[in-house]
Amino acid sequence: MATTASEQPKTRSRRARLAGIGPVSPISILGGVLVGYATFAMLLGGTVAVLHHRGSKVDLTKGWDKLGTRGGLLIGALLFVAYLLGGYVAGRMAWRRGIVHGLGVFVGSLVVVGAVALLVRSLAKPKDVKAITDALGSFGVPTTRAEWRNVDSVVGLASLGGMLLGSVLGGLGGVRWYTKVSRRVLVAEAAGAGEIDVRERRAVASNGSNGHDASDLDELSKEELYQRAQQQDIPGRSQMNKEELKEALQHQG
Numbered sequence: 383m384a385t386t387a388s389e390q391p392k393t394r395s396r397r398a399r400l401a402g403i404g405p406v407s408p409i410s411i412l413g414g415v416l417v418g419y420a421t422f423a424m425l426l427g428g429t430v431a432v433l434h435h436r437g438s439k440v441d442l443t444k445g446w447d448k449l450g451t452r453g454g455l456l457i458g459a460l461l462f463v464a465y466l467l468g469g470y471v472a473g474r475m476a477w478r479r480g481i482v483h484g485l486g487v488f489v490g491s492l493v494v495v496g497a498v499a500l501l502v503r504s505l506a507k508p509k510d511v512k513a514i515t516d517a518l519g520s521f522g523v524p525t526t527r528a529e530w531r532n533v534d535s536v537v538g539l540a541s542l543g544g545m546l547l548g549s550v551l552g553g554l555g556g557v558r559w560y561t562k563v564s565r566r567v568l569v570a571e572a573a574g575a576g577e578i579d580v581r582e583r584r585a586v587a588s589n590g591s592n593g594h595d596a597s598d599l600d601e602l603s604k605e606e607l608y609q610r611a612q613q614q615d616i617p618g619r620s621q622m623n624k625e626e627l628k629e630a631l632q633h634q635g
Contacts, residue, residue, distance in 0.1 A: 406482060410475035414487035414549070415494060418468025425460045451536045458540025462548040465491070469552025474559055484553025488546050599628045607631065 430442050440453045449457065468491075469484040476483045599607065607627040611619040616630050 405479060406486065407472075407476040407478075408486075410472045410483055411486035411490050413475055414468040414470075414472030414483065414552075415490045416468075417471045418465045418487060418491055418545075418549070421467050422461055422464035425464055426457075429456065429460060449537045454535070454537030454540045457537060458544035460544070461541055462544035465545045465548030466552040466555075467548075469549035469554075470556040470559075471552075472549075473553035473556025475556070478557065480553035480555070480557035481550055482553070483556075484550040485546075487553065488549040491545060491549075599631055602628075 426442060433440055433442065440450070440456065442449065442453055442457060465487060468487050469480075472483040472487050473480040599610075602610070604624040604627065607624060608619060610631055611622070611627050614631065616627075619627065619630070622630060
């Protein structure tokens, strides 16, 4: 089924402007960012536990410069999955502009982590700064100048690439969810209209047969005429002959 006008992205954006909520939804982006963080934290914790249980040499709790290629690719994959969900939530909440809201989740994640890192450095004691920034860095986002200088490494590229790709694809997926729902609604409505049409045609046919047209009644036997009279609850029907039944049914119709 083709996409209807109400499902077009431009129409959604126009409706958002008419509603006075603008083309971009900050709360949707924030929701996507938080979902991305939380999902990655759970995925990272589970992956670390599995790797430790299997005695793997890959340690994802180390800094970017110590993860190595395998660790960097694994972090990138985890971030991709986490931000795929984060972008999806943002796109679905916003109902429009999936790419824009996906990019918003990606940029918002970097901004939030950077802002938290700056806040920590300005408020925390120097001895506590490293522990806190290391914890923030475990989310796969650079928090120090040294890490930003190494952003072209396998770990940096995999992390940022996973976040970016996951956020954008998730945003598109979240918006397309509405298109699928709209199409299913249209199909359901069409099916419902078809059923109603069938019922109406059956009712018309039934009314036509019970409408007591003289030509139709002439073709019926006395028993069939009596059954019609019984359905119409015509009084005295049991004492009527065929012609009287036919006449009574014609008057009843």
